[in-house]
Amino acid sequence: xxxxxxxxxxxxxxxxxxxxxxxxxxxxxxGESVITxxxxxxxxxxxxxxxxxxxxxxxxxxxxxxxxIGLLDRAxxxxxxxxxxxxxxxxxxxxxxLRGRSIGxxxxxxxxxxxxxxxxxxxxxxxxxxGRPSEALRKQAEQMLVRMGMADRLRFKPGQxxxxxxxxxxIARALCLGPKLILAxxxxxxxxxxxxxxxxxxxxxxxxxxxxxxLVVTHDPSIAAxxxxxxxxxxxxxxxxxxxxxx
Amino acid sequence: MPFEWFxxxxxxxxxxIQTVLILLGxxxxxxxxxxxxxxxxxxxxxxxxxxxxxxxxVVVRPPEEMPxxxxxxxxxxxxxxxxxxxxxxxxxxxxxxxxxxxQRLRSINQWPQVMRDIEKVNGVTAxxxxxxxxxxxxxxxxxxSVALRGIxxxxxxxxxxxxxxxxxxxxxxxxTEAVIGTGLAMDLGxxxxxxxxxxxxxxxxxxxxxxxxxxxxxxxxxxxxxxVSLKSAQxxxxxxxxxxxxxxxxxxxxxxxxIAQSVARRTGLIAESWMALNGQLLVGLRSQSSSSTMxxxxxxxxxxxxxxxxxxxxxxxxxxxxxxLRAFGTTRRQILRVFLIQxxxxxxxxxxVGVGIGTVLSLIFASLATNPDGSPTFPVNxxxxxxxxxxxxxxxxxxxxxxxxxxxxxxxxPAEAIHHG
Ligand SMILES: Nc1ncnc2c1ncn2[C@@H]1O[C@H](COP(=O)(O)OP(=O)(O)OP(=O)(O)O)[C@@H](O)[C@H]1O
Ligand SMILES: [Mg+2]
Numbered sequence: 001x002x003x004x005x006x007x008x009x010x011x012x013x014x015x016x017x018x019x020x021x022x023x024x025x026x027x028x029x030x031g032e033s034v035i036t037x038x039x040x041x042x043x044x045x046x047x048x049x050x051x052x053x054x055x056x057x058x059x060x061x062x063x064x065x066x067x068x069i070g071l072l073d074r075a076x077x078x079x080x081x082x083x084x085x086x087x088x089x090x091x092x093x094x095x096x097x098l099r100g101r102s103i104g105x106x107x108x109x110x111x112x113x114x115x116x117x118x119x120x121x122x123x124x125x126x127x128x129x130x131g132r133p134s135e136a137l138r139k140q141a142e143q144m145l146v147r148m149g150m151a152d153r154l155r156f157k158p159g160q161x162x163x164x165x166x167x168x169x170x171i172a173r174a175l176c177l178g179p180k181l182i183l184a185x186x187x188x189x190x191x192x193x194x195x196x197x198x199x200x201x202x203x204x205x206x207x208x209x210x211x212x213x214x215l216v217v218t219h220d221p222s223i224a225a226x227x228x229x230x231x232x233x234x235x236x237x238x239x240x241x242x243x244x245x246x247x
Numbered sequence: 248m249p250f251e252w253f254x255x256x257x258x259x260x261x262x263x264i265q266t267v268l269i270l271l272g273x274x275x276x277x278x279x280x281x282x283x284x285x286x287x288x289x290x291x292x293x294x295x296x297x298x299x300x301x302x303x304x305v306v307v308r309p310p311e312e313m314p315x316x317x318x319x320x321x322x323x324x325x326x327x328x329x330x331x332x333x334x335x336x337x338x339x340x341x342x343x344x345x346x347x348x349x350q351r352l353r354s355i356n357q358w359p360q361v362m363r364d365i366e367k368v369n370g371v372t373a374x375x376x377x378x379x380x381x382x383x384x385x386x387x388x389x390x391x392s393v394a395l396r397g398i399x400x401x402x403x404x405x406x407x408x409x410x411x412x413x414x415x416x417x418x419x420x421x422x423t424e425a426v427i428g429t430g431l432a433m434d435l436g437x438x439x440x441x442x443x444x445x446x447x448x449x450x451x452x453x454x455x456x457x458x459x460x461x462x463x464x465x466x467x468x469x470x471x472x473x474x475v476s477l478k479s480a481q482x483x484x485x486x487x488x489x490x491x492x493x494x495x496x497x498x499x500x501x502x503x504x505x506i507a508q509s510v511a512r513r514t515g516l517i518a519e520s521w522m523a524l525n526g527q528l529l530v531g532l533r534s535q536s537s538s539s540t541m542x543x544x545x546x547x548x549x550x551x552x553x554x555x556x557x558x559x560x561x562x563x564x565x566x567x568x569x570x571x572l573r574a575f576g577t578t579r580r581q582i583l584r585v586f587l588i589q590x591x592x593x594x595x596x597x598x599x600v601g602v603g604i605g606t607v608l609s610l611i612f613a614s615l616a617t618n619p620d621g622s623p624t625f626p627v628n629x630x631x632x633x634x635x636x637x638x639x640x641x642x643x644x645x646x647x648x649x650x651x652x653x654x655x656x657x658x659x660x661p662a663e664a665i666h667h668g
Contacts, residue, residue: 063666072574072662093578100576111571111665115261125575127250173575 018084020181020213021046021069026078028064038064040236041078048180049211051204053224053244056233062217063185065233069215070183071099083180100129104174104212106203108186112158112169118145119154122173129177144172148202164195168202175206182206184216188223200226251581254572255588262561266593269557273597273645274604276550277637280543281605281629286612287539289628291532295500298525301463303375303406303494304503307365307510307518309353352380354489361514362493368513370506373405373496378480380491382447384473386435393431394471395445397480397490406496409461409474415439416459420476425455428469429462445473449485547640551648554593558586558652569656570664579657586653587646594645598638605629605637 021044028039038061046052054062067073068080071087080087083102087095104125112121122141127133145154148168158166167187174182184203188196200223207214216227224230225244232240248256259266355361358376366374378397383390400420404410409418414429416439425443437443437457446452455475463469481487495510497503503520511518522529562569569582609627616624 067662067666070574072665073660093580096573096576096578099574105574107665111567113568113571115257124254124572127253128572128575128577128581130250132249133253 019045019047019081020050020083021215022079022081023069024079024081026065026068026075026080028061028068028073029076037076038236039068039075042236042238044231044238046181046213046215048213049207050229051207051214051227052216052229052231053227054215054217054231054233055219055224060233061236062233066183066185066215066217069181070103070105071095100125101177102180104177104179104182106167106170106174106182106184106187108189112166112173114158117155117157118150118161118169118172121158121169122176125173125177141172141176144176145169147206148172149198162195164191164198167191167195167199171199171202171206175210175212178210179212181213181215184214186217186219188218188220196220196223250577251584251588254585255592258561258565258585259589259592265557265561269554269593270597270600272550272553272557273593273641274600276546276644277598277601277641278604278608279546280637280640281602281633282608282612282627283539283542284633285605285609285627285629286625287535288630288633289613289626291535292628293626294528294532297464298528299500299521300412301407301465301468302521302524304497304500305495305507305510305518305520306377306524307355307361307493307495307514307516308491309355310515310517352484352486352491354486354491355493355516358490358493361516364514365493365495365510368506368510370498370502371495372498373402375399375402375406375494376477376490377403377492377494378477378484378486378490380447380480380484380486382445382473382483384431384435385444385446386437386441389435391431391434392471393427393445393473395447395473395475395480395483397475397477397484399477403474403494406494407463412461412463414460414462416457418461419458420474420479422476423453423455423479424458424475426459426461426474427457428472429460430466430470431473432457432460434470443473445475445483447483447485449483451483451485453479453483455479547644551644554590554645554648555651558590558649559655562586562652562656565656566659566664569659570661573659573661574665582659583653583657586656587649590645590647590649590653591642592645593649594641594643595638597645598641601637601641602634 023042023044026039026042026044027037029035029037042065054065056062064073068075069082071080071082074080082098085098087098090098112118113124116124119138119141122144123133123137126137126140130137142154145151145168148171150165150168150172153161153165153169158169161169167190171187174184182203187203188199191199203214203216204226206212214227216223218224227244230240230242230244231238362374362376365371376399380395382393382395384393385391398420400409400418404418409426413426416426418426420426425445427437427443432438435443439457439459441457442454443457444452444454455473461469461472461474463472475483477490481489484491495506497506500521504522507518507520507523510516572582573579606629609629613623613625613627618624
C-alpha cells in the first residue's frame with residue numbers, strides 16, 4: 001500500500017500541485033449481458049478549496065461520478081486519485097478508512113439515522129473512526145451544529161426536524177471530521193427556495209472558512225451560478241467546464 | 248462504549264417490535280428448556296433416589312454353585328469337565344438332567360480380606376458385610392415370612408443412612424435387638440420394646456426386642472426386612488463366622504456397573520450393580536432423556552430460525568442506513584460486529600427472561616402436587632449447571648442465527664444501498 005501511495009504522489013508531482021481529486025480516463029460500465037457505458041472516459045481535477053457545481057440532464061451520470069470520487073464504487077477503467085493517493089490498489093477496508101478520513105457526504109434526502117439524535121448523527125462518523133464516543137467528539141459535533149444554526153435542536157431526533165433542519169444536520173455530519181472534500185448530491189433538491197438558499201450559504205461559508213473542496217450536484221441554475229466553477233456532464237462526457245455565467 | 252455496542256444497543260432500543268418478538272422467542276425457548284430439563288432431571292433423580300434409598304449400589308455374592316449333573320440317578324461331581332462331557336451331543340441316550348443345587352447359604356471365602364480389597368477400588372465409598380436369608384417371624388397368632396438381614400450397623404449406615412430414616416425408636420441391633428420396617432410392624436401389630444420370635448429353615452430360633460422401626464419408602468422393604476446383628480443372623484442361618492454378601496456404595500452412581508465388573512474380575516465373585524438389577528428403570532430413564540434432548544433440539548432450531556428471520560428483515564429495512572454508515576467510514580467488520588452483538592445481546596436478554604419463565608413454571612409445577620410430608624410429588628431440579636448450560640446455548644444461538652444477517656449487512660454495496668435503499 002505504501003508503494004501505491006508514493007506511486008500516486010509521484011504521478012501528481014510532475015505538475016507541481018496536488019489536487020484533492022484527480023480522475024484520468026475514468027469509465028464506468030453497468031450491466032452484465034447488455035453493458036452500458038455510463039461514464040465514457042472522464043478527466044477531471046478538483047483543487048483544494050474549490051467550490052464546483054456538477055450539472056447535467058437526468059441520467060447523464062452525475063451520481064455515478066460522485067460515487068466513484070466518493071470511493072463508494074470502483075471505476076471500470078481509468079485512475080481515481082484522492083488527495084494524491086491512487087485508489088486502485090486499496091482493499092475495501094483501506095478505501096473505507098480513506099473515505100471516512102477525507103470525504104464528507106451530503107445527500108438529496110438527508111439520510112440521517114432516525115434512531116439517533118442530531119448530535120449523535122453528527123458524531124457517528126467520528127465514533128466509527130475512533131472506535132468509541134468521546135467528549136471531544138461531542139463538543140466538536142455540538143459546535144458544528146451551532147454553526148449550522150441548530151443550537152436549540154441538539155437532542156432532537158431527525159423525525160422531529162424540518163427538511164431544511166435535517167439537511168443542516170446532514171451537512172454538520174459531513175463536515176464534523178474536517179474532510180478535505182465534500183460531495184453533495186442535490187443537497188437542496190428537496191427544499192424550498194428559502195431553505196435551499198440557507199443551506200447553500202452555509203456550505204459556502206464552510207468552504208471559505210475551512211478551505212474544503214466542494215463538488216455539488218445541482219439542477220438549479222441559480223445555485224450553479226453562485227459556485228466557482230461549473231462542470232456539465234452530458235451522456236457520460238464532460239461537455240463544458242468553466243466559470244459560472246453570472247445572472 | 249465501543250462504536251459497535253453503541254449502534255447495536257440503539258437499534259435494539261429503537262426496533263421495539265422486532266426486539267420484543269425475538270426476546271419472546273428466545274425467552275420462551277429458554278423457559279421451555281429449563282422447565283423440561285428441571286422436571287425430567289428432577290423426576291429421574293427422585294426415581295433413582297427412591298430406588299437407591301433402600302438398595303446398595305453394588306452387591307457382591309459368592310459364585311453360584313456349579314449345576315450338578317445327574318444321570319441314571321447317580322450323582323456326578325461338580326467337576327466342570329464332567330459337566331462338559333455330560334452335555335456333549337450324542338450322549339443324549341442317557342437320561343441327563345441338570346439340577347440347580349439346593350439354595351444352601353454359602354459364605355464368601357475369607358471375606359474380611361475381600362472386603363479390605365474391595366474398599367481400595369477406586370470410586371468405592373463404603374462397603375458393608377451382610378448375612379441374608381429367609382426366615383419367619385411370629386408374634387402371637389401372626390406369622391410372616393421375612394428377609395432376615397444381619398448387618399454391621401456402623402458400616403451399613405454408610406450404605407443406607409438408617410438413623411435418618413427411622414419412623415420411631417433408634418437404629419440399634421446390639422445383642423438381641425432388631426429393627427424392622429413400618430409395614431411389618433403394622434402387620435404384626437408390634438411397637439418399640441415388643442418381642443418377636445424369628446425362625447429359620449435351618450430350624451433355629453431366637454427372640455428379639457424391637458429397638459426401632461424404619462421407613463425406607465419402599466413397600467417391599469418395609470414389609471419384609473428384619474435387621475439384626477451380624478452374629479445373630481450368622482447363628483440363625485447356620486453361617487457361623489461367614490457372610491453371604493458384601494454391599495457397596497460408590498461415589499458416582501452411574502459408575503456402579505463398571506466398578507461392579509472390575510470387582511468381579513478382581514475377586515472372582517459375582518458383583519451386581521443397581522444398574523444391572525434395575526435394567527427396566529435404566530431403559531426408561533434413557534429413553535426419557537433422549538426424547539427430552541430431541542424436544543430441546545427442536546426448540547433450539549425453532550428459536551434460531553426465528554431470530555435469523557427477524558434479523559434478516561431488520562437488515563433489509565436498514566439497508567440504506569447501513570450504506571450511510573459505510574459511506575461515513577464504517578468498515579464491513581464493524582457492521583458485521585454490530586449485528587453479531589445484537590444477536591448476542593438478544594440471546595443474553597432472552598436468557599434472563601427465560602430463566603425467570605422456566606423457574607416460575609417449574610416452581611408452580613412442583614407446588615401443584617405434594618406428598619403428605621410436604622415434599623413435591625413431581626420434584627424439579629433447577630441446577631446451576633442447567634442455568635449455565637442454557638446461558639451458553641442462548642448466547643451461541645443468538646450469535647449463530649445473527650451470522651447470516653450480519654454477513655448480509657456487511658456485504659452490502661454502499662452506493663447501491665444509499666441510492667436504492
Ligand atoms: N447500479 C446501476 N446499475 C445499472 N445501471 C445504473 C446503475 N446506477 C446508475 N445506472 C445508470 O447510469 C445512468 C446514470 O445514472 P446516474 O444516477 O448517475 O444519473 P444522474 O446524472 O445522477 O441522474 P439524476 O439527475 O436523475 O440523479 C442511468 O442511465 C442509470 O440507469
Ligand atoms: Mg443523481
